[in-house]
Amino acid sequence: MAGTGTAHLRDGDAVLRVEDLVVEFPIGRHQTVSAVAGISFDVMPGETLGIVGESGCGKSTTGRAIMQINEPTSGSVVFQGRDLTELSPEELRSARTKIQMIFQDPISSLNPRRKVRDSVKDPLDIWRRGTEQERFDLVDSVLEQVGIDPARAAESRPHEFSGGQCQRISIARSLVLDPTMIICDEPVSALDVSVQAQVLNLLEDLKAKYGLTLIFIAHDLAVVKNISDRVAVMYLGKLCEVADSDDLYARPAHPYTNVLVESIPVPDPEVAVTRAAAIGEPPSPVAPPSGCRFHPRCPNADELCSTTEPEIREIAPAHYVACHHPNVTPVTIGS
Amino acid sequence: MSGQQHSTQLQSDGRVPDGTLLEVTDLTTHFRTERGLVRAVDGVTFSLARGKALGVVGESGSGKTVLSRTIMGLLPSNAVNSGSVRFAGQEVLGLDAKQMRHLWGREMSMIFQNPMVSLNPLMKIGKQIQEPLHIHLGLDGRAARETAEQLLREVHIPEPTKRLDQYPHELSGGMRQRVMIAIAMACGPTLLFADEPTTALDVTVQAQILELIGEQRRERNMSVILVTHDLGVVAGHTDEIAVMYGGRLVEKAPTRELFANMKMPYTKSLMRSIPKLDDPSHTRLLTIPGRPPDLVNPPKGCRFAPRCAYARDKCLQEEPPLVTADTSPDHVYACWYPVGSPEFRERDAEIMATITTGVELGGTR
Numbered sequence: 001m002a003g004t005g006t007a008h009l010r011d012g013d014a015v016l017r018v019e020d021l022v023v024e025f026p027i028g029r030h031q032t033v034s035a036v037a038g039i040s041f042d043v044m045p046g047e048t049l050g051i052v053g054e055s056g057c058g059k060s061t062t063g064r065a066i067m068q069i070n071e072p073t074s075g076s077v078v079f080q081g082r083d084l085t086e087l088s089p090e091e092l093r094s095a096r097t098k099i100q101m102i103f104q105d106p107i108s109s110l111n112p113r114r115k116v117r118d119s120v121k122d123p124l125d126i127w128r129r130g131t132e133q134e135r136f137d138l139v140d141s142v143l144e145q146v147g148i149d150p151a152r153a154a155e156s157r158p159h160e161f162s163g164g165q166c167q168r169i170s171i172a173r174s175l176v177l178d179p180t181m182i183i184c185d186e187p188v189s190a191l192d193v194s195v196q197a198q199v200l201n202l203l204e205d206l207k208a209k210y211g212l213t214l215i216f217i218a219h220d221l222a223v224v225k226n227i228s229d230r231v232a233v234m235y236l237g238k239l240c241e242v243a244d245s246d247d248l249y250a251r252p253a254h255p256y257t258n259v260l261v262e263s264i265p266v267p268d269p270e271v272a273v274t275r276a277a278a279i280g281e282p283p284s285p286v287a288p289p290s291g292c293r294f295h296p297r298c299p300n301a302d303e304l305c306s307t308t309e310p311e312i313r314e315i316a317p318a319h320y321v322a323c324h325h326p327n328v329t330p331v332t333i334g335s
Numbered sequence: 336m337s338g339q340q341h342s343t344q345l346q347s348d349g350r351v352p353d354g355t356l357l358e359v360t361d362l363t364t365h366f367r368t369e370r371g372l373v374r375a376v377d378g379v380t381f382s383l384a385r386g387k388a389l390g391v392v393g394e395s396g397s398g399k400t401v402l403s404r405t406i407m408g409l410l411p412s413n414a415v416n417s418g419s420v421r422f423a424g425q426e427v428l429g430l431d432a433k434q435m436r437h438l439w440g441r442e443m444s445m446i447f448q449n450p451m452v453s454l455n456p457l458m459k460i461g462k463q464i465q466e467p468l469h470i471h472l473g474l475d476g477r478a479a480r481e482t483a484e485q486l487l488r489e490v491h492i493p494e495p496t497k498r499l500d501q502y503p504h505e506l507s508g509g510m511r512q513r514v515m516i517a518i519a520m521a522c523g524p525t526l527l528f529a530d531e532p533t534t535a536l537d538v539t540v541q542a543q544i545l546e547l548i549g550e551q552r553r554e555r556n557m558s559v560i561l562v563t564h565d566l567g568v569v570a571g572h573t574d575e576i577a578v579m580y581g582g583r584l585v586e587k588a589p590t591r592e593l594f595a596n597m598k599m600p601y602t603k604s605l606m607r608s609i610p611k612l613d614d615p616s617h618t619r620l621l622t623i624p625g626r627p628p629d630l631v632n633p634p635k636g637c638r639f640a641p642r643c644a645y646a647r648d649k650c651l652q653e654e655p656p657l658v659t660a661d662t663s664p665d666h667v668y669a670c671w672y673p674v675g676s677p678e679f680r681e682r683d684a685e686i687m688a689t690i691t692t693g694v695e696l697g698g699t700r
Contacts, residue, residue, distance in 0.1 A: 054537040055508065162626055163395075192394040192564050197608035197620035204617065219537055226610035226618060245616035263538040265545075265567035267609055269590045281509050281540060 005312035006040045008242045008320035014042035014078075015181055015213045016066065021075035023058070023065045033286045035061040037237035038075070043181070048207065048214040050228030050245065052221055052260065054282050058237040059217045063183045066215070067101055068092055080180065097127060100174035104186035106166035110158040110173075117143070117153040120173045127177065138176060145209070146172045146202060164195035168202065175206065181213040188223060200227055221264055225249050233257045236285050236293040239312060243319040253315055253326040255298045292324065300325040356526060356558050357383040357406070362418035362428070364398075364405045371631040375401040377582035378418070383575075385525065388552060388559040390569030390590070392605070393579035396627040399562045402579070403528045406560075407443055408435040423525070440467045444519040448531040450511035454503040460487075461499030464518050471522045486517040490547060509540035513547065520551055527552070530562045545572045566606055570594060575665075578602050581628045581638035584657065588666035598660055598668035600645045600679065637670070645672055645682045 006019060023036040036058040043049045051059045064070045066077055068084055077084045084095060103109045110119050117139060124135040140150035146168040148161075158166055167187060174182055184203070188196040204227065207214055218224050224231055224245075231248045233240045233256065241254040252258040280297055283289060289296050295305040304324050312322040364376040376398045383389050391399045404410055406420050408430060420428040427438065447453045455463060464483040468474040474482060480499065487495035490513040503511055512532060519527055529548060533541035549572055552559050561573055569576055569590070576593045578586040578601065586599040597603045607621040625642040628634055634641050640650035649671050660666035660673075672678040 054539060164626075193566075194394055194605060194608045194623040197610070197622040198624075200610070201620055201622060204619075221538065222610040222612050225612060225616050226614070226620065228616060249612060259539060261612070263542040264612060265538075265542070265565065265571060266612075267567040267570045267594070267606060269570045269594050271571070281507055 005322070007312050007314055008239075009040055009042050010044070012044065015045050015047075015080060016215075017042040017076075017078040018062075018066065019076045019078075021062065021065060021077065022073045023061050023070050024073040025070075027286065031286070034073075034237050034288075035070075035285060036065060036072075037288070039234070039237070039239045040075075041232055041239070041242065043213055043215060045213055046207075046211060047230060048216055048228045050224035050231040051215065051217045051234060052219060052224050052231060053234035054219060054260075056236070056282055056285060057234040058285075059219075059234050060185050062234070063101065063185050063215060063217050066183060067096065067099060097123070097177045098180045099183065100177065100179040100181070101183045101185065102167070102170045102174050102187050104190055106163055106170050106187075106190070107158055107161075109170055110166060112158055114157065115154060116148075116156060116158055116161070116169050117150060119158075120153070120169060120176060123173065123177045129177075139172075142172045142175050143169075145175070145206065147198075148172065162195070164191050164198060167191065167199050171199075171202065171206070175210065178210070179212070181215065183215045183217070185217045186219070187216075189218060189220065196223070203227060221249070221260055233260065236282060236288050238293055239322060240294065241319075241321045241323075242312070243316075243321075247316070247319055251316070251319070251328050253319065253321040253328050254294075254323050255300050255325075255327060256294050258327055259297075292322075300327070354384045354386075355382050356385045356423060358419075358421040359406065360419040360421075362402070362405060362420060363416065364401050364410065365415045366411075367413045367415065368631075372415075373630045374582050374633060375630055376405060377630075377633070379579075379582075379584045381577055381584065381587060383526075383558050383560065385558055386552065386556040387575065388549070388561060388573040390573035390576040391560060391562045391579060392564065392566060392569055392576055392602075394564055394605075394627050396581075396630070397579040398582040398630075399579050400530055403445070403530055403560055403562055407439070407445055407528060408432070409445075440471045440522045440524065442524055443526045443528065444522070444524040445528040445530060446512070446515045446519045446532050448534050450508060450515045450535070451503065453515055454511060456503055458502075459499065460501050460503065460506070460514055464499075464514070464521055467518060467521045482521070483517075486521055487514070489520070489551070490514070490517045491543075492517070508536055509544065512536060512540075512544055516544070516547060516551070520555075523555060524557060526558045526560070528560050528562065531564070532561070533568065534563070534565075541568070548572070566609060578605075581633055582630055583638060583669070585639065585670070586666075586668040588660070588663060588668075592663045592666050596660065596662040596666065596675075598666070598673040598675070599639075599670050600643050600672075600674060601639045603674050604644070644686055645679050647672060647678065 019040045020038050021036055022034060022038050024032040024034050027033050051062060053059045061070055065072045072085055087095060110116060121135055121139045143150045143153050148165060148168050188199050191199060216224060216227050228245045231245050232242045235256050241257045249261060252261050291307045292305045292310050295301040310322045310324050312320050314320050315326055360380050362376055362379045366373040366375060379402060393399045416428055419426060461480060461483050464486055465479040468479045468482055483499060484495045487498055492498055492510060492513050533544050536544060548559060561569060563569060573590050575589050577584055578599060580601050586602050604623045608623060610620060623642055628638050636652050637650045637655055640646040655669045655671045657667045657669045660668060
């Protein structure tokens with residue numbers, strides 16, 4: 001399929017390798033919308049992959065499709081050598097213990113009627129790991145790891161905690177089964193900046209301590225840059241650009257990435273407000289534009305862009321872009 | 336400042352000579368609850384000139400939203416107020432809804448964080464914009480519809496004629512927020528409150544909406560109070576910034592002055608906790624440990640002291656008054672050991688040393 005391509009996939013033992021992933025949803029009579037329209041990416045052990053894009057670009061659907069919460073229409077999701085799309089329900093259930101997910105709204109992702117310590121213990125009960133005492137010991141130690149007092153967690157329900165604390169509790173719950181990978185879907189967007197910083201630091205610490213691989217989905221580019229090793233930019237169900245975090249922000253090649261970077265409000269009044277962002281909103285994914293899906297909003301677009309979808313290609317070492325007219329000319333960085 | 340005397344004069348002639356639109360003096364808003372009295376806004380004083388934009392910044396629970404709702408007169412029945420809110424020379428604190436109705440829409444209006452919840456899902460866009468036109472300006476029929484269409488055009492909504500007959504769910508989040516702005520602008524208010532207007536929106540759309548609010552402000556010489564937790568949002572779109580913490584105003588200055596010479600360790604900490612694009616990835620973020628204070632029992636002394644890495648014994652005992660900064664007469668702050676003081680520098684050097692050696696700071700106080 002054009003516009004997608006797999007040039008950016010790496011050799012070696014990826015923890016997760018997603019190829020040509022398509023997720024369609026039925027809308028009305030005999031109509032479908034492709035929330036994810038053929039994307040590929042891989043994640044190496046211990047790596048953090050950031051996925052950024054505007055609402056409706058398919059970033060959350062991608063996260064959910066990896067977990068098989070939204071069943072992929074086509075494509076493969078190979079996790080630790082096994083294609084999750086081909087597993088039986090029972091095998092899938094077991095494979096999912098190794099991939100956990102945390103969500104945007106921490107308060108509503110916890111059961112409001114249960115004491116939070118019990119909610120965190122749930123996965124262990126379901127999988128009958130160890131004795132009751134061992135389960136409680138593990139839960140308490142993980143709660144301490146995330147900075148929640150186990151004694152208070154044993155007595156309190158989610159509403160008695162702040163948003164930031166509930167997100168810590170959700171993180172604890174995702175950790176008790178000793179996962180390989182955690183998919184974080186906008187985990188800090190509902191939090192105040194001060195609390196956001198705490199949760200980001202916590203994720204970094206836990207990643208190091210438990211040897212986790214992370215997929216971090218968010219719309220805030222500064223947050224994604226801070227936590228990610230590699231970043232994938234999505235637009236209307238497609239990948240625009242994949243590169244190492246620092247490289248992507250220093251040299252955004254795709255005009256869309258550039259718009260995203262330019263739109264971030266800089267906490268400095270001396271920096272003039274840029275107007276690069278003023279090019280409207282994403283079109284509906286129900287009837288995506290022809291050719292390159294970004295062309296109606298793109299400053300670099302020409303005839304070619306409206307007819308032919310660009311293939312993803314390497315324009316600098318480890319820097320991949322799907323664009324006919326990228327913003328920088330191919331350069332060789334380093335050796 | 337001789338606020339009392341000054342405002343009495345204003346009342347007598349009914350006009351504001353110096354261009355001051357809003358004058359808030361020693362304002363408190365407390366809520367009676369089962370747990371006790373919640374001191375959401377606790378003695379706040381500031382003024383705002385016509386055509387200027389003020390950013391009100393703070394974490395959740397700092398009182399920033401309650402402050403704007405108090406000025407608008409949009410409080411639940413368990414609220415208790417004291418102090419004074421003068422709008423265009425007239426005391427508005429304590430007016431009932433019937434009296435406030437003359438101000439709402441025409442003089443003051445508000446846009447909220449979540450445009451989906453703020454719009455009526457069962458009413459066409461056009462009708463929702465025409466409603467205030469009808470109620471406040473007496474416009475009807477064709478005139479109202481034409482004005483509504485013009486408003487949609489002003490907020491840069493494509494195909495305004497078609498949009499008038501659409502329902503909110505047919506529009507994207509950014510478009511809905513534009514509709515909210517059109518409704519807020521409908522009767523030409525002199526003061527606009529924007530309460531986290533872009534928090535629910537994408538960054539690209541956020542930039543456009545902030546630009547739109549600025550454009551409307553300049554065209555109409557309207558004052559704007561922009562309430563947000565994001566220092567990035569206020570930096571480029573305000574003339575002045577007020578920082579709130581625990582119901583108090585803790586620092587206020589012209590925007591450039593504030594960013595150039597932050598005095599409150601709280602403001603500085605908020606700033607430092609924002610991930611910066613210029614920093615390489617995996618840069619350790621500085622955090623503010625703990626949570627905002629319980630407003631039923633606010634801490635003795637400086638309310639930020641229990642979370643402040645720079646606090647000393649005095650901070651925990653005595654509340655610092657608002658004082659004028661040496662850098663600008665318009666810059667006030669409430670801190671015993673402000674940024675730049677010898678005590679601050681001494682502690683800051685220690686903190687920076689622990690950061691660079693990788694030892695986690697925070698939670699010690």
